[in-house]
Amino acid sequence: MEKQSDTSLFTVLSHERRGLREEVICYRCGSQAEKATAYRCSLCGGPLIVSYDTYFDVSKIRWSLHSMWRYINFLPPSLSKPVSLGEGLTPITKIYDRQIYVKHEYMNPTGSFKDRGSSTLISRLRGLVGGVVCDSSGNAGASIAAYSAYAGLGCVIYSTSSGARNKMAQIAAYGSSLKIVEGGREQAMSEAVQASDGMGYHYAGHAWSPYFIEGVRTIAYEIGEQFSWSLPDRIYIPTSAGTLLLGIILGLKTLRSSGLLDKFPEIIAVQPKAISPLYNRYKNVGETSYTASIADALSHTNPPRLEQMVRELKIVGGDVVVVSDEEIRRAQRELAFSGIYVEPSAAVGYAAIRRELDEIIASDVRVLTLATGTGLKTADKTE
Numbered sequence: 001m002e003k004q005s006d007t008s009l010f011t012v013l014s015h016e017r018r019g020l021r022e023e024v025i026c027y028r029c030g031s032q033a034e035k036a037t038a039y040r041c042s043l044c045g046g047p048l049i050v051s052y053d054t055y056f057d058v059s060k061i062r063w064s065l066h067s068m069w070r071y072i073n074f075l076p077p078s079l080s081k082p083v084s085l086g087e088g089l090t091p092i093t094k095i096y097d098r099q100i101y102v103k104h105e106y107m108n109p110t111g112s113f114k115d116r117g118s119s120t121l122i123s124r125l126r127g128l129v130g131g132v133v134c135d136s137s138g139n140a141g142a143s144i145a146a147y148s149a150y151a152g153l154g155c156v157i158y159s160t161s162s163g164a165r166n167k168m169a170q171i172a173a174y175g176s177s178l179k180i181v182e183g184g185r186e187q188a189m190s191e192a193v194q195a196s197d198g199m200g201y202h203y204a205g206h207a208w209s210p211y212f213i214e215g216v217r218t219i220a221y222e223i224g225e226q227f228s229w230s231l232p233d234r235i236y237i238p239t240s241a242g243t244l245l246l247g248i249i250l251g252l253k254t255l256r257s258s259g260l261l262d263k264f265p266e267i268i269a270v271q272p273k274a275i276s277p278l279y280n281r282y283k284n285v286g287e288t289s290y291t292a293s294i295a296d297a298l299s300h301t302n303p304p305r306l307e308q309m310v311r312e313l314k315i316v317g318g319d320v321v322v323v324s325d326e327e328i329r330r331a332q333r334e335l336a337f338s339g340i341y342v343e344p345s346a347a348v349g350y351a352a353i354r355r356e357l358d359e360i361i362a363s364d365v366r367v368l369t370l371a372t373g374t375g376l377k378t379a380d381k382t383e
């Protein structure tokens with residue numbers, strides 16, 4: 001199929017921010033990356049972040065844009081030509097007549113929150129690279145594949161044999177090349193990096209790429225807007241590679257430094273007990289071996305941003321909890337019975353909330369979780 005001309009698809013926004021400071025730097029050693037497309041520090045191997053001056057000014061929200069790009073004035077200035085499929089602005093529903101809120105992140109274009117990060121990442125890479133290679137358990141792969149297709153970039157996705165069948169079908173449907181690796185997530189990543197070197201494509205793993213997290217920040221901005229800047233007391237975040245956790249923390253920090261929050265929400269990262277590297281590091285649990293979890297999207301045993309997650313969580317005084325597969329199943333079922341159909345990985349936040357229901361009701365605290373992926377992604381596995 002003929003690739004579409006970019007001028008018909010991508011509108012240039014926010015001219016006035018061009019030329020503002022923006023650097024890609026190492027989170028660990030602080031050195032500056034030589035290329036905007038770098039995905040890890042060439043000196044110490046650490047993960048990279050995008051550093052730029054930002055101040056959240058409500059009057060600068062682009063209200064006419066009905067996507068997460070209404071926050072373009074608070075994103076890195078280089079992102080002036082968005083590759084957008086209309087991601088973001090997902091609704092929030094209160095459930096069970098209690099102070100429990102669910103943000104429907106599965107209502108993004110490919111059925112998961114990953115679209116926010118793919119939109120900013122592919123916006124940054126378009127015009128700089130001919131194609132991308134990414135490793136994924138499924139959702140990020142489907143998302144990167146969709147945005148690559150829209151931007152006219154080649155795309156190769158590496159996944160594992162344990163990946164959900166529907167997710168693999170979705171990745172292939174976007175026209176990307178799907179490679180199945182025997183072994184875990186780390187093996188898929190290693191093969192994806194090698195393949196990108198060999199074929200001249202850019203490695204765009206979502207767990208590493210600094211511009212991916214930038215899109216996820218917009219979740220915090222939206223929650224702020226949807227709650228009229230009086231945020232819930234606690235936010236429960238399904239956590240694996242950490243892009244969701246870090247994106248929300250970064251966004252909230254920007255809101256706080258801009259004087260918009262009277263109180264910073266308590267951040268609770270939630271992991272499946274079967275694969276819980278952040279919990280183990282945060283709580284100083286010794287070496288643990290991991291098994292598979294029903295939450296197939298939360299499969300990182302050694303996420304590259306682990307140190308960053310621990311540090312940022314400590315800075316904001318957050319916590320980490322783990323939930324069993326049985327609790328995840330029950331949470332998934334209960335959410336469906338209240339009209340919210342999610343995949344197991346998207347139910348872990350609610351699984352943690354259920355444990356504290358009595359306390360939540362008694363204290364009248366407001367809690368929120370993210371329903372990160374649609375139940376259709378794993379419908380073939382639903383028991």
Ligand SMILES: [Zn+2]
Binds near residue numbers: 027043044045
């Ligand atoms: Zn470094």
